[in-house]
Amino acid sequence: MKARAFDYRRVTSVTEALAAYAGCRGEARYLAGGQSLLPALNLRLDGPDLLIDIGRIDTLRGISVEGDALRIGALTRHAETLSSPLIVAHAPILTEAAAFMAHPAIRNLGTMGGSLALADPASELPACMRALGAVIEIAGPAGTRNVAADDYFRDLFETVLAPGELLSAVRVPLARPDIRMRFDEIARRRGDYAMVGLAAHLAFSGDVVETARLAFCSVGPTPMRAPAAESALAGRSLGPESIAAAKAALAADLAPDDDDALSAAARMHLARVLLGRVLSALGDGPQRAEAA
Structure with missing residues (x-):
């Protein structure tokens, strides 16, 4: 199939992008890497009147340390996430996750913000x-606002982004020496969508877990935190007993649905x-990813 007819506009600043969206009399979409949007257009699952190409907005690029956070621009490619020395040093869980994301051709175009x-x-x-407890930076007509990642995701393919707003960057707290983090997933083949994935971020005091943040993908309508399992780990050393307790507590956190690919029990x-x-x-x- 081919996409429906639409107007196209390339912009070079966030201000210009927001103005183009506001001036559209129909529906508009922002285009970055296009790895999700373009297939949807070609299958006619989406049909905007205007496509706003933000790929040349320099202020949406770049990875830098700002205070106690790592700022990652929305146009950061997945391939950059996989190879950036700053991400390896300060948020290695992202490097690990990027290695699981689709295939090189897609990683070379897909973006963090997308x-x-x-x-x-x-x-x-x-x-x-x-x-990671990241903060999402969002640009809109009223200015820039910051939203905690825990508050950003609302429902299936639904976020707090209002029409016309543009995700501009993410801010990730810098990893401290007492932090251990890891991402892993189970998929039928490397590059396929995960049957289940897990991002884990644990803060230690000596050998004792002070706090745990566990977030699963492919088990619900949003990335799912596991507060009961997190609580089962807090205040205990990380060993067979505490791990077994966390696994048992997971029943209170997750309730996946049956689907054509996998049963809820599986x-x-x-x-x-x-x-x-x-x-x-x-x-x-501590886990530290290696730069690709």
């Missing part, structure tokens, strides 16, 4: 943002297997 704006619950980056089983695998790896010490 993934988070789409908010596919099977995608790796949304789960990582919840595990997905829950895989979530427990993956949780045990990730926590066991974190119990061996």
Whole structure:
């Protein structure tokens, strides 16, 4: 199939992009890497009147340390996430997750902002943002606002982004020496959508877990935190007993639906297997990804 007819406009600033959206008399869409939008257009699942190409807005690019956070521009390609020394040093969970994302051709074009704006619950980056306690930076007609990742995702493919708003960057707290983090997933083939994925971020005091942030993908309509499992880990050393307790507590956190690909019971089983695998790896010490 081919996309419906639409107008196209390339912009070079956030201000110009917002103005183009506001001036559209019909529906408009922002275009970045296009790895989700273009297939939807060609299948006629989406049919905007105006496509606003933001790919040349320089202020949406760049990875930098700002104070106690790592700022990652919305136009950061997945391939950059995989290879950036700053991300490896300060948020290695993102490097690990990027290695699971589709295939090189898609990683070379897909963007951080595009993934988070789409908010596919099977995608790796949304789960990582919840595990990291990231802040989403959003530009709009009224200025820039910041939203915690825990508050950003609302429902299936639904976020707090209002019509016309543009995700401009994410801010990730810098990893401290007492932080251990890891991403892993289970898929039928490398590059396929995960049957279940897990982003884990644990803060330690010596050998004791002070706080845990566990965020799963592919188990619900949004990236899902696991507060009961997190509580089962807090205040305990990370070993067989605490890991077993966290796996048992997961029943209070997740309630996946049956679907054509996998039953709910099978997905829950895989979530427990993956949780045990990730926590066991974190119990061996801090994880640091290698730059590609």
